[in-house]
Amino acid sequence: MTATATRVDESAPNRPVRPPRVISFSQRLSRWDLKVSPYLYISPFFIMFAVVGLFPIAFTAVISFMDWDLVRNSGQFIGVDQYAWILGQPQFWTALRNTFSIFLFSAVPQLIAAIFIAAMLDRNIRAKTFWRMGVLVPFVMAPVAVALIFSNMFGDNHGLVNNILTDVGLPAIQWHKDAFWSHVAIATMVNFRWTGYNTLILLAAMQAIPRDYYEAATVDGAGPFRQFRSITLPSLKPTLIFVIITATIGGLQIFDEPRMFDQFGRGGAAQQWLTITLYLYDIGWGQWNFGRAAALAWILFLIILIIGLINLLVTRRLVRDEGRR
Amino acid sequence: MTALETPQVSKTEASDSERVPQPRATRGRNRTTKIRGVRAGFWVYVGLGVVLIGALFPFYWSFLIGSGDSSTINDPNMSWIPGGNFLENAATVVNDPAVNFWRALGNSIASSLLIAASVVVTSTLAGWAFAKLRFPGSKPLLVFVVATMAVPMQLGVVPLYILFSDLGWTGNIGAIVIPAVTSAFGVFWMTQYLQQSVPDELIEAARVDGASMIRTFWTIGVVAARPAAAMLGLFTFVTAWNNFFWPFIVLDRSDPTLPVALSLLQSNHFVDYSIVLAGVLLSTLPLLLLFVFAGKQLVSGIMQGAVKG
Numbered sequence: 001m002t003a004t005a006t007r008v009d010e011s012a013p014n015r016p017v018r019p020p021r022v023i024s025f026s027q028r029l030s031r032w033d034l035k036v037s038p039y040l041y042i043s044p045f046f047i048m049f050a051v052v053g054l055f056p057i058a059f060t061a062v063i064s065f066m067d068w069d070l071v072r073n074s075g076q077f078i079g080v081d082q083y084a085w086i087l088g089q090p091q092f093w094t095a096l097r098n099t100f101s102i103f104l105f106s107a108v109p110q111l112i113a114a115i116f117i118a119a120m121l122d123r124n125i126r127a128k129t130f131w132r133m134g135v136l137v138p139f140v141m142a143p144v145a146v147a148l149i150f151s152n153m154f155g156d157n158h159g160l161v162n163n164i165l166t167d168v169g170l171p172a173i174q175w176h177k178d179a180f181w182s183h184v185a186i187a188t189m190v191n192f193r194w195t196g197y198n199t200l201i202l203l204a205a206m207q208a209i210p211r212d213y214y215e216a217a218t219v220d221g222a223g224p225f226r227q228f229r230s231i232t233l234p235s236l237k238p239t240l241i242f243v244i245i246t247a248t249i250g251g252l253q254i255f256d257e258p259r260m261f262d263q264f265g266r267g268g269a270a271q272q273w274l275t276i277t278l279y280l281y282d283i284g285w286g287q288w289n290f291g292r293a294a295a296l297a298w299i300l301f302l303i304i305l306i307i308g309l310i311n312l313l314v315t316r317r318l319v320r321d322e323g324r325r
Numbered sequence: 326m327t328a329l330e331t332p333q334v335s336k337t338e339a340s341d342s343e344r345v346p347q348p349r350a351t352r353g354r355n356r357t358t359k360i361r362g363v364r365a366g367f368w369v370y371v372g373l374g375v376v377l378i379g380a381l382f383p384f385y386w387s388f389l390i391g392s393g394d395s396s397t398i399n400d401p402n403m404s405w406i407p408g409g410n411f412l413e414n415a416a417t418v419v420n421d422p423a424v425n426f427w428r429a430l431g432n433s434i435a436s437s438l439l440i441a442a443s444v445v446v447t448s449t450l451a452g453w454a455f456a457k458l459r460f461p462g463s464k465p466l467l468v469f470v471v472a473t474m475a476v477p478m479q480l481g482v483v484p485l486y487i488l489f490s491d492l493g494w495t496g497n498i499g500a501i502v503i504p505a506v507t508s509a510f511g512v513f514w515m516t517q518y519l520q521q522s523v524p525d526e527l528i529e530a531a532r533v534d535g536a537s538m539i540r541t542f543w544t545i546g547v548v549a550a551r552p553a554a555a556m557l558g559l560f561t562f563v564t565a566w567n568n569f570f571w572p573f574i575v576l577d578r579s580d581p582t583l584p585v586a587l588s589l590l591q592s593n594h595f596v597d598y599s600i601v602l603a604g605v606l607l608s609t610l611p612l613l614l615l616f617v618f619a620g621k622q623l624v625s626g627i628m629q630g631a632v633k634g
Contacts, residue, residue: 030537033537033538033539034538035460037454037458037538037539038454038458038459038460038463039454039460041450041451041453041454041458041542042450042451042454042455042466044446044447044450044451044507045447045448045450045451045470045507045512046451046466048447048506048507049473049507049509052481052485052503052504052506052507053473053476053481053507055484056480056481056482056483056484056485056488057476057480057481059483059484059487060480060481060483060484063483063484063487073487073490073491116372117372117373117376120369120372120373120376121373123369125369125370125373129621129624131373131377132624133616133620133621133624134373134376134377134380134381135376135377135380136616136620136623136624136627137380137381137384137613137616137620138380138383139563139623140563140567140609140612140613140615140616141383141384141567141609141612142566142567142569142583142584142587142608142609142612143567143569143584144567144569144584144587144588145584145587145605145608145609146383148587148591148601148602148605149383149386149387149602149605150383152386152390152598152601152602153383153386160386192379192380192383196380197627200624200627200628201627201628201630203628204627204628204629245475249474249475249477252477253477253478253479255569255570256569256570256584259569259573259588260587260588260591263591263592265588265592277479277570280479281570281574284482284483284486284574285574290483290486290487293482293483294483294484297477297479297480297482297483298480300477300479300480301476301477301479301480304475304477305475308475
């Protein structure tokens, strides 16, 4: 058997490899097996991805430069007009503002909460599995379902939240009329569903931190907060970057919650909570203009890429690196 | 349910046995044990209790409203004890011809199962190759897979819709299954898992013994991947079940999945939240049951999928 082990070190001292006199059929088969198999194994994924991933992305780019005719199912090339049209719509800028506002209201408190809950779960607690499952329960509820429950709680007239507010003597809040408060309500739905999920990811990273660090810090007289700031946070950095970027990719695509925030699903009477994806749906399947919808999809993708990169850089700068280990 | 904490059995000191004369923050005691972390003080349990109540309250609230009637929500002296109308409201949801509850349930189960199964198979195959086989181009291909995770679903919906209307498949659950049969996240996850859990020597031994590649994969890879496959399947199932944007676009209103049916329920009964929230609870019930039986696996799956720092 020559060259059949999967991990033959190619950088072996240059001995001339003696070719065997006779290569049997089974040996040839085995070699061929070794060469071709890996590609066979990855092919299902890549073939399917080409069909339902790559092709649509490329085709979206093509359509975005066209005036698409739904009846004849073909398009006419018109250059960057669709992009220009989108950027000229005040609704687009409103949607952009709303999307960012909702994203910030959800991502920032959610991450802070997730870090603190994870720190609590990282303690030596009883019934660990019970608590971990407890924080994850909201994750199994569909965003649509979450949105329906919270839309009810944030009702303008008889909602639970307003009832509580008026009971303690505060004025009721116009959750659906006021743009700012509608963003807070929608962000709350996102937070409800995702905080526990991110908590578990951060908890896994916390448990990977060697306990000796904390012991050493305790011996040196560092209090719990100092330990948290100087040991826990720096060690969590790679995970935090990962969590922030996934939150960004997901958060800027938000659709389900604003769609279900009232029974019309148009983002409010004055577009108070219209988001980019909601606007995309309206252009594509409300006004049936696929060229413009495709252009908006590409604009959204570019925004996600840019914000993702900014996040990466900011997180790298903000969270101090683990120093001398 | 409760995890037995074996390392702590021998230590029987109460956590408040010695008073430390320092103001206590809500972060519990600053007392390290040799085994695992800091002993949790009273305040940690209080904090976790608050979190748990927050996580469960919306479920309770939907049961409270869903078991009342249309006047419950407007009653300023509303009771915190559930009423007796839940089954009645649930029957209204199930029998609403515009909602098609049973069809939606069947579609949700069928499509989520198909998606989960096919993601597990394709991810295990590709993950095995990326983790344990050497072939030209494996590094850049894996980087490419990870990069595709940043591509939003919205980028593909217009052509996919055109494609499926061309084929005449809109309104068919095939239209929601096919775009989801593979997952870049799944491949990445399986690659990481298999890299850590299968020693190379094992594969070499099998190869030296003359096992073909496929036999090596079957006897070593598949066996090692089993726990990870269960977690990935579970996670994919939950995600597919809850998916809304694409099914909402491509499915007919007469043949929906549960989230799409819920959105119809809202437009039909928006004045009567007791019906809507009964429907919400009804559609969440199957996943809650699944969570009771497999929540542990879902938890460990998410925790193992975390990026290692």
